[in-house]
Amino acid sequence: MKRAILGLALLVALPASLRAQGYLLRLDGRLQSVAYRGVRLDSIPLSAVDTAANGALYSPDGYAVACAPGGAYCSFYRAGSSVQNAPATVSGDLTMWGLGLPGLSVHANARAGGDLVGGSWPGTEPAFQLLEAYARYQRDWLTAQLGRQVRRGRLGFTGFDGAAVGARAAGLGLSAEGYLGLGLARGSVLPATSNLLNPFDEFQPTQRQLVAGVDGDWRFGYGDVHAEYQREVDRDTHNFVSERVGVTASLHPVRYFRVDGGSEYDLASGTWGSSEIDVTVTPHRRFGASGGIRLYRPFFNLWTIWGAFSPVGFHSYRGSAWVQPVGRLELRGSGEHYQYEETLTSTALVSVADHGWRWALGAGLGLGPQWHTALNYHVESGPGASSRGWDGSVSWTSGTTLTLTADGGYMERPLEFRYEQSNLGWAGLNGDLKVNERLHFNLSGTWYGEDRQRPDASGFDWSQTRIVAGVSWLVGSGADRLSLPPAVRRRDSR
Amino acid sequence: MRRLGLLLALGGLWAVAASAQGTPASSQHFDHWRHRKVFPTCLSCHPGAADPSRSFWPKPEQCESCHDGTVEKKVDWDGTPPARVSNLRFKHDIHVEKFRKKFGADSTQACMSCHSRAGAAWMEVTRTVPERCLDCHGIQVAHHAAPDSACATCHLKLADSKLTEARIATFPKPPSHDSAGFYPGRHHGELAQSAKGAEGKPYAVAPSCATCHARDFCLQCHVDAPEVKAIQALDPDPRSLAIEAKLEAPASHQDPRWQARHGGESRRDKAACSTCHTQQSCLACHRASPAVAVAMYPAGPGRGVGARIQRKPPSTHVGKWADEHARVARSTPNSCSGCHARSECLECHRPNAASADGYHAAGWLARHPAAAYSRQTDCAECHNTAQFCTSCHQSSGLTSVGNLLSGQYHDAQPSFRLGHGQAARQSLESCVSCHAERDCLTCHSAQSGRHFDPHGPGFDAERLKKKNPQMCSACHGSNIP
Numbered sequence: 008m009k010r011a012i013l014g015l016a017l018l019v020a021l022p023a024s025l026r027a028q029g030y031l032l033r034l035d036g037r038l039q040s041v042a043y044r045g046v047r048l049d050s051i052p053l054s055a056v057d058t059a060a061n062g063a064l065y066s067p068d069g070y071a072v073a074c075a076p077g078g079a080y081c082s083f084y085r086a087g088s089s090v091q092n093a094p095a096t097v098s099g100d101l102t103m104w105g106l107g108l109p110g111l112s113v114h115a116n117a118r119a120g121g122d123l124v125g126g127s128w129p130g131t132e133p134a135f136q137l138l139e140a141y142a143r144y145q146r147d148w149l150t151a152q153l154g155r156q157v158r159r160g161r162l163g164f165t166g167f168d169g170a171a172v173g174a175r176a177a178g179l180g181l182s183a184e185g186y187l188g189l190g191l192a193r194g195s196v197l198p199a200t201s202n203l204l205n206p207f208d209e210f211q212p213t214q215r216q217l218v219a220g221v222d223g224d225w226r227f228g229y230g231d232v233h234a235e236y237q238r239e240v241d242r243d244t245h246n247f248v249s250e251r252v253g254v255t256a257s258l259h260p261v262r263y264f265r266v267d268g269g270s271e272y273d274l275a276s277g278t279w280g281s282s283e284i285d286v287t288v289t290p291h292r293r294f295g296a297s298g299g300i301r302l303y304r305p306f307f308n309l310w311t312i313w314g315a316f317s318p319v320g321f322h323s324y325r326g327s328a329w330v331q332p333v334g335r336l337e338l339r340g341s342g343e344h345y346q347y348e349e350t351l352t353s354t355a356l357v358s359v360a361d362h363g364w365r366w367a368l369g370a371g372l373g374l375g376p377q378w379h380t381a382l383n384y385h386v387e388s389g390p391g392a393s394s395r396g397w398d399g400s401v402s403w404t405s406g407t408t409l410t411l412t413a414d415g416g417y418m419e420r421p422l423e424f425r426y427e428q429s430n431l432g433w434a435g436l437n438g439d440l441k442v443n444e445r446l447h448f449n450l451s452g453t454w455y456g457e458d459r460q461r462p463d464a465s466g467f468d469w470s471q472t473r474i475v476a477g478v479s480w481l482v483g484s485g486a487d488r489l490s491l492p493p494a495v496r497r498r499d500s501r
Numbered sequence: 502m503r504r505l506g507l508l509l510a511l512g513g514l515w516a517v518a519a520s521a522q523g524t525p526a527s528s529q530h531f532d533h534w535r536h537r538k539v540f541p542t543c544l545s546c547h548p549g550a551a552d553p554s555r556s557f558w559p560k561p562e563q564c565e566s567c568h569d570g571t572v573e574k575k576v577d578w579d580g581t582p583p584a585r586v587s588n589l590r591f592k593h594d595i596h597v598e599k600f601r602k603k604f605g606a607d608s609t610q611a612c613m614s615c616h617s618r619a620g621a622a623w624m625e626v627t628r629t630v631p632e633r634c635l636d637c638h639g640i641q642v643a644h645h646a647a648p649d650s651a652c653a654t655c656h657l658k659l660a661d662s663k664l665t666e667a668r669i670a671t672f673p674k675p676p677s678h679d680s681a682g683f684y685p686g687r688h689h690g691e692l693a694q695s696a697k698g699a700e701g702k703p704y705a706v707a708p709s710c711a712t713c714h715a716r717d718f719c720l721q722c723h724v725d726a727p728e729v730k731a732i733q734a735l736d737p738d739p740r741s742l743a744i745e746a747k748l749e750a751p752a753s754h755q756d757p758r759w760q761a762r763h764g765g766e767s768r769r770d771k772a773a774c775s776t777c778h779t780q781q782s783c784l785a786c787h788r789a790s791p792a793v794a795v796a797m798y799p800a801g802p803g804r805g806v807g808a809r810i811q812r813k814p815p816s817t818h819v820g821k822w823a824d825e826h827a828r829v830a831r832s833t834p835n836s837c838s839g840c841h842a843r844s845e846c847l848e849c850h851r852p853n854a855a856s857a858d859g860y861h862a863a864g865w866l867a868r869h870p871a872a873a874y875s876r877q878t879d880c881a882e883c884h885n886t887a888q889f890c891t892s893c894h895q896s897s898g899l900t901s902v903g904n905l906l907s908g909q910y911h912d913a914q915p916s917f918r919l920g921h922g923q924a925a926r927q928s929l930e931s932c933v934s935c936h937a938e939r940d941c942l943t944c945h946s947a948q949s950g951r952h953f954d955p956h957g958p959g960f961d962a963e964r965l966k967k968k969n970p971q972m973c974s975a976c977h978g979s980n981i982p
Contacts, residue, residue, distance in 0.1 A: 029784075045896070073911075110795045129892040145795065147768050159830075159846070163882050178769055195885035204887045210938055210975065226765075228758065231836070246969035257829055262757070265817070267829060275968040277961045281879065287825065297825065303876050305930045309969035312938055312976065316945070317957030318929040321875075327824070341824075345875065351958050352922030359923040363875050383862075391874030391928055398862065418868060431867045455867065 030103040032482040038095045038123075043471035045087030050080045069464035086467035094128035096120035108144070115140040132203055138166075138196050149174055150184070157196070158186065160222065161253030161269055162237050163306075166191035167218045180226040190218035190239055190248075193308070212310050214242045230258035241310060248308050250274040263289045268299075273306065276314060280304050285325075298326035303345075319348040321362075335373030342366035345389070363389020378403055394420040396431075410439040429459040429469070449477040530583075537624035539567075543612040550593040551608050557593070558582045588662035588712070589629070589655055631655075645675040649696035653708035660715045660736035666743040672713050685751045687773075693731040705734030715741035722748045724782075724798055724807040725775050748777060748808060760815050764793070764839065771796040777808045785810040786840045793839075812840070827878075874931050881930065890934035899935055926957055938975070947977045 049070075056072055057065045064072050066083060074081035097119050104112035116138040122128045141154030150173040157166045169188015175181065192199040198215045205211045220237035233255045239248035255269030265287045271280030285299030304320030307313040327341035344364040369383035382399040396418025404410040415434035435453035442448065452475070457468040544550060549557030561580050568576045600611035615633050616626050631644040634655055640647050656662075659669070682688040696707035710731070715738030719726055726732045753759060753766070767774045775797050783794035798804060814822075817829065830837050837846075860883075861869075873880055884890065911917040925932050945955040955976075956962065966973050966981060973981040 029780075104795075105799075127896070129889060129896065145793070147771070147796070159882075163879075175768075178765065180765060192885055192888075194881055194883055195888050197885075197888065203892075204885060226761075241969075241971075244969075244971055246971050248969070250968065259817075275965065276959075277964050278959055303879070305876075306881075307929075309965070309972050312942075312972055313929055313933060314965065315960070315972060315976070316929060316941070316955045317926060317960045319926045319958070321927075343877075347927045349958065350923045350926040352920075352926055354920035354922070358920075359927065361923070361927070365872075365875070365877065385868075387868075387871040387875070387877075389871065389875045390924065391931060392871040394868055394871040396868075420867065420871065433867065457867075 029105050030101065030483065032102075033100045034480045034482070035098045035100075035477065036096070036479075037475065037477040038093065039476075040474045041090075041092045041094075041128075041471060043090055043469065044467060045090040046084045046467075047087040048082060049085045050082040053079055053081055056081050065463060071461075071463040071465060084465055086465075091124055092128045093123040094120060094131050095123050096131070110145045112143050112145070113141075114143065133197070133201075136196050148176070155196075156186070156188075158220075160235050161233065161255050161271060162220075162235060162251055164194050165218065165220075165237065166196055169218075173222075181224070182226075183221065183223045185219075185221045187217075187219045189215045191215075199310075210311060212241060212243065212248075216240060216248045217242050229260045230256060232256045239308070246309065247275055248310055249306075251280065251306075253280075271306075275309055278304065280306055281320070293331040294329070296326070296328040298324075300324055301343075301345075319350050321345040321347045335371075335379075337371040339369045339371075340367065347390075360390040363387070363393075365389070377405070392420065394418050396420075408441050410441075412437040412439075428461075429457050431455060431457045431469075445481045445483075447479040447481075449475070449479075451475045531578075533624045533626040537622070540624070542607075542609050544608050547612075550612060551597045553592070553594045556580075586663045586665070586668070588657045588659065588664050590653070590657050591655065643676075645673060646677070647709075649692065649707040649709040650698055650704070651709075652712040656708075656712045658708075658711040658715075658736065659713055659741055660711075660738040664740070666740050669713075669740055669743040672744060675709075685749045690729070690731070706731040711735055713744065717741045718744060718746060720803075720805045721746040722777060722807070723805045724777060724779050724800070725772070726805060727803050728798075750808070761836075767793075767796070777805075778810075779804070779807045782808050782810045786812045874928050876928075876930070886930065886934055894935050942976065945976070947980075 051066050051072065053074055055067060056074065057067060059065055064074055064081060066072050066081075070083040070085070072081035072083040099115070099117055101115045102112060103114075106113065117136065117140070118138060119135045120131045121134050122131050137155055139155055139157055141152045141156050144151045150171075152171040153169075155166070155168050156171060157164065158171075159165070167186065167188035167190045169186060171184055171186035173182060173184030175183070190199070191197060192201070192204050195204065197204055199212050200215055216239045218237065218239045220235060222233065222235040225232045234253070236252045238250040240246070241248050251271055251273050253269065253271040255267075257265065257267045259265045266284070267287070268282075268284035270282035272278075273280050279302065281301075281303050283299055283301040285297055287295065287297035289295035301323045302320055303323070305318050307318075323343050323345035325341070325343035327339070329337060329339040331337045342365065344362070346362040350361075365385070365387040367383060367385040369381065371379065371381040373379045379402045380400065382397065384397045386395040387393055388395075396416060398414065398416030398418075400412055400414035402410060402412040413434075413436055415432070417430070417432045419428070419430050421428045433453055433455045435451060437451035438449065440448040453473045454470075455472070456470045459466040459468055540546060546559040546563065547557055548555040558580060559578075561578055564576055564578050567573045596615075597608050597611045600614065601608070604610070613621070613623075613626075614637070615629055618625075618627065618630055619633070621627075635642075635644060635647065638651070638654060640651055642648075677683060677692070678689075680688065683692075693707050693710045694703075696704045696709065698704060711734075714735065716726070716732055716735040717737055717739050718741035719729075719732045719735065721742070723729060723732060754763075756762070778797050779800040780794040780797045781800050783797055787793045800806065818826075872878075880886070880890075911921075941955070942950065944951040944953045946952065962973075962982070970981060
C-alpha cells in the first residue's frame with residue numbers, strides 16, 4: 008500500500024514539479040461494496056454416501072457429491088459464510104507536452120487499489136500498477152517512444168518495457184513501426200513471472216520474455232491496410248513463446264459501404280488464427296446493416312502446454328441491423344450461428360453439442376430530450392452454457408449535469424455439465440453528476456437475486472448487492488480541450 | 502391605455518422639436534458654381550495653394566466685402582478651415598509648381614486639372630478626382646486596380662493617416678480581392694510580398710496593402726503573424742479592424758474525406774495549416790497525441806485566434822458504432838489514437854477487474870458464462886485469464902481442487918471426465934479458467950499416468966518442437982519423439 012501511495016503522490020506531483028507547457032491529468036477514484044455468500048468445499052467418506060434411484064450420489068444431508076474412482080472420500084460444496092468486499096481503485100492518466108524540446112511529450116497511466124475490508128478482490132493486487140509510462144518524441148516523419156507501453160492491435164494487448172521507433176511517408180500514406188522490449192503478460196500489466204499470474208502454481212517462466220515486432224500501415228483514399236509481425240522469445244531457453252503475423256484491412260470504396268476484415272496466422276503452430284470479414288452498409292442515417300463470417304481459434308503461448316491439446320476453433324455467420332422508423336425509436340437485431348470444427352473425440356459416454364447460436368432484439372425510445380428507455384431480449388444457446396432473458400432501462404437527464412438511470416432484467420441460465428438451472432433477476436439505480444467539465448461523480452447500486460434450481464441441498468443462491476461510487480477529476484492546462492463529447496458508451500446508451 | 506399612448510406621442514413630438522432647434526445652421530459648403538463670375542482665379546481665395554506661407558483659406562473680411570448684410574446676407578465663415586481628414590500624401594504648392602514647370606500653365610489650370618472633371622466649365626469644382634491624378638501620373642488603369650507600387654504615390658499608410666474607423670469601414674474593395682484564390686487562398690499573401698519599387702527593390706509589404714490595412718487587420722485570421730514578414734512590416738493599428746475579415750475554410754476542407762486526409766496534408770505543408778490553426782486548435786481533437794500539434798504555433802499575444810475547432814465524430818461513427826468499432830479499431834488503431842486517449846479505451850477495456858463497468862452490459866456478470874464459453878468476443882484481448890478469470894473463479898469455488906478425478910464441479914454428468922475431450926477441444930480457454938496443467942497431465946502425459954495422447958487434428962509436432970521443445974518435454978521429458 009505504501010508503494011501505491013508513493014506512486015500516486017508522484018503522479019500528482021509531476022505536473023507541478025515539471026515546467027510543461029501543457030498537461031492533462033485525469034484522476035479516477037472508484038469504491039465498490041459487495042456482499043455475497045461464499046462457498047466452502049467439504050467432503051465425506053465414501054462409506055457415508057447414499058445412492059439415489061437414478062444412480063446419483065448424495066451426502067446424507069442432501070448434497071450431490073463427486074467421488075473419485077478408488078478414492079476414500081467424496082467432495083461437494085456447502086454454502087459458506089457471508090463475504091464482504093470493498094475494492095477501491097484510484098487511477099491517474101497524465102499527458103504532458105511542451106517540455107522544451109519540440110515534439111517531446113510524456114504519458115503515464117497508473118492505478119492503485121486494494122480491498123478496504125481486508126479481503127482479496129480479483130484484480131486489486133498488486134496494490135500499484137503502472138499501466139503505461141513513456142516519453143514520446145514525434146517529428147514530421149519520425150516517432151520514437153521509450154518506456155512502458157501498451158500496443159493494442161490485431162494480435163491483441165501487448166505490453167512491454169522498451170522502445171518503439173516509427174517512420175512515415177505522409178505523401179504515400181505509408182508508415183512503419185518497430186518495437187523491442189521486455190514483455191508483459193497477455194492482457195495484463197504484470198510480467199509473466201509474477202506470482203499473481205500463477206494461481207495454480209503451474210508452469211511459469213523464470214524470466215520475462217523478449218518481445219519484438221514490426222507494424223506497417225498503408226492508408227489510401229478508400230481504406231487502410233495494417234499488417235503486423237510479433238515474436239516473443241524466452242530469454243532463459245531462447246525458445247519461442249509466440250510468433251505470429253496479422254493483417255487487417257478496412258475498405259470504404261463508396262460512401263455508406265464499408266468492408267472490414269482481418270486474419271492472424273500462428274507461425275509457431277502453422278495454423279490460421281481468428282479471422283473475419285464483415286460488410287457494413289449505412290444507406291441512410293436511419294438504417295444500417297452488417298453481416299460477415301468469422302473464424303475463432305484460441306491462442307496459447309508456447310510456454311504452456313495447452314497448444315498441444317489441439318484446441319479447435321469455430322466458424323460463424325453473423326449479422327446485425329438497426330433502423331429508426333420514426334422519431335427517436337430505434338429497433339435493432341443481431342444474430343450469430345457458430346459451428347465448431349471436428350474435434351475427433353466423440354465418445355458414447357458424453358455427448359457435447361458442436362454448434363450454437365445467439366440472437367438478440369432490442370428497442371430504444373427517446374421521449375423528448377430528457378427521457379430514454381431501452382428494452383432488450385437475448386437468447387444464447389450452445390455447448391457449455393446457455394442463457395435467455397431480457398433487460399431494460401429508463402434514464403432521465405437534466406441536460407448536461409445529472410443523469411439518473413434505473414435498469415433491471417431477468418434471465419434463465421442453464422449451465423451444462425452440472426446440476427444447475429438458475430433464474431436471476433436484478434435491478435439497479437445509477438446516478439451520474441457532472442458538476443462541470445472537470446468534475447464528475449457517479450453512484451450506483453445493483454441488487455442481484457438468484458434462485459438456483461438444483462435437485463439437492465447445494466441450491467444456495469448467488470444473490471448479492473453491489474454499491475459503487477466513483478469520481479473523475481480532470482486537471483488540464485488548457486480549457487479548450489475540455490468540452491469534448493463522451494467517447495465511451497455509457498450505461499444509459501447500451 | 503389611450504391616455505398613455507397620447508402622452509407618449511406628445512413626448513415624442515417634443516423630443517423631435519427640441520433636437521431640431523439644436524441643429525447648426527452653418528453646415529453648408531461654399532458653392533463655387535454660384536460664385537463663378539465673381540472669382541477669376543483660385544488663388545484669390547486659396548493663396549496657400551501656391552504659397553505655403555499664406556493661408557489656404559480666404560479671410561472672413563474677403564467674404565464680408567460682399568456679404569456685409571446689405572449687399573448680400575451675412576455668412577458665418579470665420580476663417581477656420583473645415584476639419585477634413587484624408588489619407589492623401591499631398592502638398593498643394595509642390596503640385597502647382599510641378600504642374601507649371603511641366604505644362605507651362607498657370608495656377609488656375611493647375612487647380613482645375615485635379616479639382617474638376619475633364620471638360621468641366623470654370624468653377625465647376627469637385628473634390629479631388631482620382632482619375633485625373635492617375636492620368637497625370639501615367640497610370641492607365643482604374644483607381645483601385647492601380648499597381649501595388651502606385652498607391653503610396655498619393656496615399657499615406659493607414660497607420661499614418663488620421664482617418665476615423667467609420668471612414669475606414671467605407672473603403673471600397675478593390676477588384677483584385679475578388680479574384681480566384683485571393684481569399685481564402687494564398688494569392689493575397691503572394692501579392693503582399695511580391696511588390697517591388699521603381700528600382701526593382703522589393704517592398705517589405707505592398708503599399709497597396711498598407712494603404713488600407715494595418716497589422717491588426719491581419720491578426721483577425723493569421724496565427725502565424727509574427728512569422729510573416731509582410732505582416733510584421735505593417736504597423737499595428739486597431740482602427741484597421743473597422744474592415745472585418747472573416748476566417749473561411751479553404752475549398753480543400755469541404756472534401757468529405759478531409760477529416761481522414763488532413764493529417765497527411767498537414768505533414769506535407771504544415772506552414773499552410775499554421776496560418777489559421779493554433780496548437781490549441783489541433784488539441785481540440787488530438788488531445789491524446791499532443792505531439793501532432795507541435796508544428797503549430799501556440800495561441801498568444803501577437804497572433805490571431807485562428808480557426809476554432811469543435812470536436813465532432815467522423816462519418817464512420819454512426820448507427821451502432823459502439824458495437825461496431827472493434828473491427829475498425831483493430832485494423833487502424835492509429836486512426837483511433839488521433840482523437841482518443843488510451844485511457845478512454847481503458848475505461849471500458851480494463852486489463853483487470855475492480856474497475857469501470859462501461860464495456861459490458863448491465864447484468865453481464867450473470868450472463869458471462871454463456872458468452873465467454875462460446876467466445877462472443879475474445880475475452881483474452883482485455884483479460885489475462887490467470888489473473889482475471891482464475892482468481893475470481895477460485896474465490897467463487899469454481900476451481901479444481903486436488904485430483905481432477907474428484908470432479909466435484911461437473912456433478913450433473915458422473916461420466917463427464919471420461920468423455921470430456923470434445924468439450925475441452927471446443928473451449929479449452931474455459932477449461933483453463935479453473936484447471937491447471939497438472940490436472941490434465943494426470944492422464945495426458947507420456948511419462949506417467951494413463952499416457953493418453955492429447956494431440957488432435959492439425960497438430961504439427963515437428964514444427965512446434967523446433968519453436969519450443971520445452972513444451973514437448975513437459976510430457977515427454979528428454980525423450981521427445
